[in-house]
Amino acid sequence: MKTLRKFLALAITASLLFTSCDDDDNTQFPPAGNFTGTITADLTLDPSQQYTLTGAVLVASGVTLTIPAGTEIVSNVGTENYLAVLQGGSIDIQGTAANPVIMRSNGVAGSWGGLLLCGNATTTEGVNATAEVGGLVYGGTTDNDSSGSIDYLIIRDAGAQINTNSQFNGLTLYAVGSGTTIENIAIINGTDDGVEFFGGTVSVSNIYLENNEDDAIDWTEGWNGTINTAYVTNTISGFSTAIEADGQNNNPTINNLTAISSTGGLAVQIKNASGATINGFSATGFDDLFDFPGTSTATALQIDNADADTANDAVYASSNTNSSSFSWATSTDIVNNQLPSNITADVTLDASVQYTISGPVLVNSGATLTIPAGTVIVSESGTANYLAVLQGAGIDIQGTAANPVEMRSSDGNAWGGLLLCGNATTTEGVNATAEVGGLVYGGTTDNDSSGNIDYLILRNTGAQINSDSQFNGLTLYAVGSGTTIDNVAVIDGADDGVEFFGGTVSVTNFYAENLEDDAVDWTEGWNGTLTNTFVKHTINGFSTAIEADGVNNNPTLVNFTAVSTTGGLGIQIKNASGATINGCTLTGYGTKFDFPGTSTTTDLQIDSANANEATTYNTSTTVEADFNWVNPAVARQ
Numbered sequence: 001m002k003t004l005r006k007f008l009a010l011a012i013t014a015s016l017l018f019t020s021c022d023d024d025d026n027t028q029f030p031p032a033g034n035f036t037g038t039i040t041a042d043l044t045l046d047p048s049q050q051y052t053l054t055g056a057v058l059v060a061s062g063v064t065l066t067i068p069a070g071t072e073i074v075s076n077v078g079t080e081n082y083l084a085v086l087q088g089g090s091i092d093i094q095g096t097a098a099n100p101v102i103m104r105s106n107g108v109a110g111s112w113g114g115l116l117l118c119g120n121a122t123t124t125e126g127v128n129a130t131a132e133v134g135g136l137v138y139g140g141t142t143d144n145d146s147s148g149s150i151d152y153l154i155i156r157d158a159g160a161q162i163n164t165n166s167q168f169n170g171l172t173l174y175a176v177g178s179g180t181t182i183e184n185i186a187i188i189n190g191t192d193d194g195v196e197f198f199g200g201t202v203s204v205s206n207i208y209l210e211n212n213e214d215d216a217i218d219w220t221e222g223w224n225g226t227i228n229t230a231y232v233t234n235t236i237s238g239f240s241t242a243i244e245a246d247g248q249n250n251n252p253t254i255n256n257l258t259a260i261s262s263t264g265g266l267a268v269q270i271k272n273a274s275g276a277t278i279n280g281f282s283a284t285g286f287d288d289l290f291d292f293p294g295t296s297t298a299t300a301l302q303i304d305n306a307d308a309d310t311a312n313d314a315v316y317a318s319s320n321t322n323s324s325s326f327s328w329a330t331s332t333d334i335v336n337n338q339l340p341s342n343i344t345a346d347v348t349l350d351a352s353v354q355y356t357i358s359g360p361v362l363v364n365s366g367a368t369l370t371i372p373a374g375t376v377i378v379s380e381s382g383t384a385n386y387l388a389v390l391q392g393a394g395i396d397i398q399g400t401a402a403n404p405v406e407m408r409s410s411d412g413n414a415w416g417g418l419l420l421c422g423n424a425t426t427t428e429g430v431n432a433t434a435e436v437g438g439l440v441y442g443g444t445t446d447n448d449s450s451g452n453i454d455y456l457i458l459r460n461t462g463a464q465i466n467s468d469s470q471f472n473g474l475t476l477y478a479v480g481s482g483t484t485i486d487n488v489a490v491i492d493g494a495d496d497g498v499e500f501f502g503g504t505v506s507v508t509n510f511y512a513e514n515l516e517d518d519a520v521d522w523t524e525g526w527n528g529t530l531t532n533t534f535v536k537h538t539i540n541g542f543s544t545a546i547e548a549d550g551v552n553n554n555p556t557l558v559n560f561t562a563v564s565t566t567g568g569l570g571i572q573i574k575n576a577s578g579a580t581i582n583g584c585t586l587t588g589y590g591t592k593f594d595f596p597g598t599s600t601t602t603d604l605q606i607d608s609a610n611a612n613e614a615t616t617y618n619t620s621t622t623v624e625a626d627f628n629w630v631n632p633a634v635a636r637q
Contacts, residue, residue: 061088082113095152110191123199145177186329262384275300365392386416399455426502448480462494578603
């Protein structure tokens with residue numbers, strides 16, 4: 001909750017008292033459409049019945065509320081509607097990945113109060129503190145106190161406004177103890193915090209937070225538990241932060257936090273002497289990473305064994321958490337022609353339908369996304385929007401010269417493009433973490449397959465991840481030689497056309513036009529082949545036709561043609577990289593070659609000789625007309 005610890009207790013009318021049927025039966029179901037009041041005896045809900053929350057429901061001390069898998073609780077709108085477990089009470093949410101428990105309102109963010117747990121663990125507010133809502137009492141001296149168990153729970157639409165300065169959260173944890181188990185929880189579409197810890201020692205594992213308009217994760221009053229595996233995504237304007245911390249620093253730990261924003265904003269705010277240790281942190285799309293407005297400094301926030309880096313160009317990409325871990329909580333169905341967050345089973349698109357992308361779309365391991373000839377996919381612009389094929393998954397793009405598949409942005413601004421994550425070798429090792437979205441790549445299977453791509457046009461790619469890193473058109477993370485990639489065009493992008501991060505994949509017939517960074521880029525020891533390439537530069541500000549970096553595994557380029565009308569640099573070979581080019585044409589570049597690192601001209605063999613600035617290169621047989629399928633208006637040669 002945003003502020004205030006003072007609030008007049010809401011009047012709670014226990015309009016319905018739930019008691020057990022008899023001494024031997026602790027199962028009692030509240031009437032349909034009338035779930036309110038204080039539960040005074042153990043109660044198990046019926047998953048075949050939808051419950052309507054019509055007021056505050058309180059689980060009394062000594063009582064357990066059991067909610068089986070698949071149960072749905074729908075709240076009426078209003079601040080008087082929430083579910084609270086009192087000190088000494090217990091909740092047992094028994095959801096599964098296939099049948100999570102759902103608590104929601106009417107789909108409007110901020111329309112109810114969410115779930116609150118009140119425990120007996122320590123808090124800087126002392127023993128028997130009074131919460132800012134409902135006069136709830138929390139806090140004690142029992143740090144291993146248990147408020148029950150939560151597994152596979154989705155909370156939607158929470159964040160109702162208590163008063164002008166204070167709102168409910170999705171999940172509110174008042175001095176909850178370490179004996180409480182909270183795993184696999186998703187908090188979506190709230191107008192205040194996703195989860196807030198008011199002191200306590202409880203830990204949470206596997207938490208997904210989407211479009212919560214204040215802080216996704218918030219703590220105060222000396223919380224000192226752990227969060228294991230967290231994913232935060234924001235695609236709406238007006239949210240606050242991925243993390244806000246306030247109050248005494250008891251140094252809680254967060255392991256593997258990935259945060260993505262498509263609207264800028266601030267990632268982490270540490271106030272008033274608070275702090276934390278984060279092991280594994282990836283942040284994409286934020287304007288600012290850190291803010292320390294109180295007495296805390298960067299030393300109070302330890303990330304990957306170092307002080308938080310407050311430099312404007314700091315890059316964090318060490319968390320391997322991505323939204324595929326939360327496919328149980330996110331959309332897996334195509335609704336209103338929008339591709340889902342997670343594709344978990346084989347899907348074939350319809351070429352007569354124009355599909356959209358809003359947020360990351362991940363093809364999960366074991367699933368294949370098939371895209372027929374002529375299909376058009378239009379993405380929102382920004383770093384939160386891309387299509388990624390994960391390790392063990394596949395894509396089958398079945399374009400033709402007459403009907404290529406096209407992917408582009410909705411407004412001409414940059415989006416994230418297409419990314420493939422494979423199991424081939426890379427100098428980053430096995431299960432490396434990509435610079436975006438917690439994607440994992442790299443293995444030992446050089447003949448690994450990520451599927452097939454044929455006749456694909458990518459437009460408007462290259463959204464900026466941070467000050468030093470951008471998406472590409474086609475990004476190939478450790479993709480193996482079993483993948484076939486033929487006839488790909490990347491046009492009008494703000495960064496590279498294709499970039500190889502290690503791997504053994506080969507590409508045939510590649511066209512790059514007016515890309516503001518490198519047309520072809522490789523690093524991490526890529527050693528495949530690129531055959532028949534045409535690079536066209538007609539705008540100022542681009543980088544190079546080729547940039548190579550890292551270990552030289554000597555990839556081969558066959559018939560590489562690059563033409564510039566604006567001068568610039570043709571090929572840059574950095575830091576011990578290199579290549580062999582058989583058939584090379586470089587026209588219109590002010591400088592053909594640059595070797596700024598440890599490489600020399602001997603590392604770039606062109607037509608069986610060292611690269612030579614004085615040589616005229618005109619041996620490639622690839623011409624622009626070979627790519628008439630990209631733009632039929634191109635003059636035939």
